[in-house]
Amino acid sequence: MRIPGRNGGQRLTAEHNGDVSYWWRARGGFPPRRPSLPGPLSADVCIVGGGFTGLWTAYYLKQAAPTLRVVVLEAAFAGFGASGRNGGWLTSALPGSRDRYARGPGGRDAVLDLQRQLRETVDEVARICAAENIDADLVKGGELAVATTPAQLGRLQGGLLADREWGLGEPQARFLSAAELAGRVRIDGGLGAIYSPDCARIQPAKLVTGLAEAVERAGVEIFEATPVTRILPHRAGADDGARACTVFGDVTARYVLRATEGFTAQLPGQRRALLPMNSSMIVTEPLSEAAWQEIGWDGYETIGDSAHVYMYAQRTADGRIAIGGRGIPYRFGSTLDHRGVTQPATVDTLGRILRRLFPAAAGAGIDHAWCGVLGVPRDWCATVSLNPASGLGAAGGYTGHGVAAACLAGHTLADLVVGEPTPRTTLPWVGHRARSWEPEPLRWTGVHGLYALYRAADHAEDQGSDQTSPLARIGDRISGIPH
Numbered sequence: 076m077r078i079p080g081r082n083g084g085q086r087l088t089a090e091h092n093g094d095v096s097y098w099w100r101a102r103g104g105f106p107p108r109r110p111s112l113p114g115p116l117s118a119d120v121c122i123v124g125g126g127f128t129g130l131w132t133a134y135y136l137k138q139a140a141p142t143l144r145v146v147v148l149e150a151a152f153a154g155f156g157a158s159g160r161n162g163g164w165l166t167s168a169l170p171g172s173r174d175r176y177a178r179g180p181g182g183r184d185a186v187l188d189l190q191r192q193l194r195e196t197v198d199e200v201a202r203i204c205a206a207e208n209i210d211a212d213l214v215k216g217g218e219l220a221v222a223t224t225p226a227q228l229g230r231l232q233g234g235l236l237a238d239r240e241w242g243l244g245e246p247q248a249r250f251l252s253a254a255e256l257a258g259r260v261r262i263d264g265g266l267g268a269i270y271s272p273d274c275a276r277i278q279p280a281k282l283v284t285g286l287a288e289a290v291e292r293a294g295v296e297i298f299e300a301t302p303v304t305r306i307l308p309h310r311a312g313a314d315d316g317a318r319a320c321t322v323f324g325d326v327t328a329r330y331v332l333r334a335t336e337g338f339t340a341q342l343p344g345q346r347r348a349l350l351p352m353n354s355s356m357i358v359t360e361p362l363s364e365a366a367w368q369e370i371g372w373d374g375y376e377t378i379g380d381s382a383h384v385y386m387y388a389q390r391t392a393d394g395r396i397a398i399g400g401r402g403i404p405y406r407f408g409s410t411l412d413h414r415g416v417t418q419p420a421t422v423d424t425l426g427r428i429l430r431r432l433f434p435a436a437a438g439a440g441i442d443h444a445w446c447g448v449l450g451v452p453r454d455w456c457a458t459v460s461l462n463p464a465s466g467l468g469a470a471g472g473y474t475g476h477g478v479a480a481a482c483l484a485g486h487t488l489a490d491l492v493v494g495e496p497t498p499r500t501t502l503p504w505v506g507h508r509a510r511s512w513e514p515e516p517l518r519w520t521g522v523h524g525l526y527a528l529y530r531a532a533d534h535a536e537d538q539g540s541d542q543t544s545p546l547a548r549i550g551d552r553i554s555g556i557p558h
């Protein structure tokens with residue numbers, strides 16, 4: 076489908092729109108569909124959702140206890156959700172607020188531990204990719220948080236000070252001047268950046284496909300095109316376990332683990348648990364050698380700006396720029412996109428950001444646009460939980476930092492099921508609880524109001540002020556977004 080857009084008179088087009096994401100096209104299409112659940116069955120553990128969270132949980136369960144019968148039920152196909160659509164930042168960024176996690180029983184030390192384990196997770200994923208022969212285009216080039224306005228620069232420097240207070244030294248995060256930044260990547264208007272080494276660029280569909288195959292090799296059964304319609308707890312006094320119900324029959328298991336992140340609101344009783352926040356992406360055609368000479372970016376760092384409505388980008392293995400941002404932030408009633416189809420206005424906005432930051436890419440067409448949902452809890456902090464009495468568990472709510480976090484969260488959830496204490500079972504997201512989101516229409520009004528404030532704040536900051544716009548502070552207060 077051809078989607079027209081405009082850029083100062085120049086028409087932008089996205090050759091493809093939706094089809095889940097460019098990443099699937101790039102790997103040669105969707106994988107062959109696995110069978111649906113053949114009928115009712117019993118398992119030790121049933122995982123609902125075949126994204127990174129569900130698959131990593133299954134992977135580590137089989138590592139720890141190979142004889143367990145582990146079943147994954149996936150509504151579409153493994154990697155259909157955010158795990159096959161994301162920006163490909165395997166980032167150690169914390170999903171949530173340090174201060175909020177520190178209010179838990181582990182206090183500050185537990186937060187430091189979580190930060191350290193997230194950094195180690197980047198190498199853990201690389202190690203498993205090597206061990207399981209998964210080619211995910213993984214390059215550990217680090218992460219650049221870039222400032223293109225004086226106010227953004229102020230926020231970056233403030234963030235670095237906070238990092239120092241939280242024990243992150245120069246090896247974990249350091250400031251780059253405009254000239255140092257330009258030595259790595261020429262970003263138009265780049266005033267400086269924070270460089271963090273603990274991030275890798277990946278191709279998400281390749282990683283999730285390789286992980287699903289590794290999980291199957293370990294003996295996990297994955298049933299696709301099998302939507303779970305209801306998750307029921309273990310009934311006191313009964314001996315049949317918890318249940319995941321489908322039209323093909325129920326799976327009964329000692330534990331049923333929910334790994335549905337941005338899709339969670341579709342399940343009965345979960346409508347206000349995690350807000351399905353939308354994120355949209357475009358990818359260019361391959362850039363010419365001359366364009367890459369001009370841009371640099373030989374280190375394959377992931378790049379994000381520090382706007383309130385921020386962008387995130389990667390240089391792909393096939394010589395393109397993939398760039399994402401918010402687009403429509405949220406759909407009324409927590410409804411979902413249709414296989415990633417995104418609005419022409421969002422294609423246009425992302426195209427303009429691309430051309431502003433990378434003028435050398437202005438001649439490249441937009442090859443594909445798509446979107447997806449990530450899960451946002453009301454306090455913007457992730458959770459890993461398991462209740463032995465009900466037999467129910469869950470992990471998710473990574474607020475857009477889920478690629479590495481899902482690996483550590485899945486490992487944590489598997490440890491909780493196995494029931495032995497490990498360095499992960501005391502992490503501050505274990506048992507963390509957030510309150511529910513507001514009912515509609517408050518939820519829609521609040522999220523859209525927040526992004527209207529953020530857009531206005533970015534616009535005000537673009538005029539050159541070195542202060543964060545008060546509009547953004549109002550937005551943060553209303554939404555409860557932590558800093």
Ligand SMILES: Cc1cc2nc3c(=O)[nH]c(=O)nc-3n(C[C@H](O)[C@H](O)[C@H](O)COP(=O)(O)OP(=O)(O)OC[C@H]3O[C@@H](n4cnc5c(N)ncnc54)[C@H](O)[C@@H]3O)c2cc1C
Nearest residue numbers: 124126127128150156157158161162164303447476477478
């Ligand atoms: C456009 C975009 C860009 C992003 N960029 C980044 C990034 O660069 N770095 C980063 O760290 N994070 C990023 N994120 C967030 C990250 O991708 C997610 O947090 C992470 O992939 C979540 O993994 P998950 O397995 O928990 O959820 P998902 O990958 O969404 O998987 C959930 C699965 O559950 C299935 N499902 C849902 N309901 C049911 C049901 N009832 N029955 C059975 N199955 C069901 C779905 O089909 C889906 O496959 C991005 C997200 C998006 C949308």
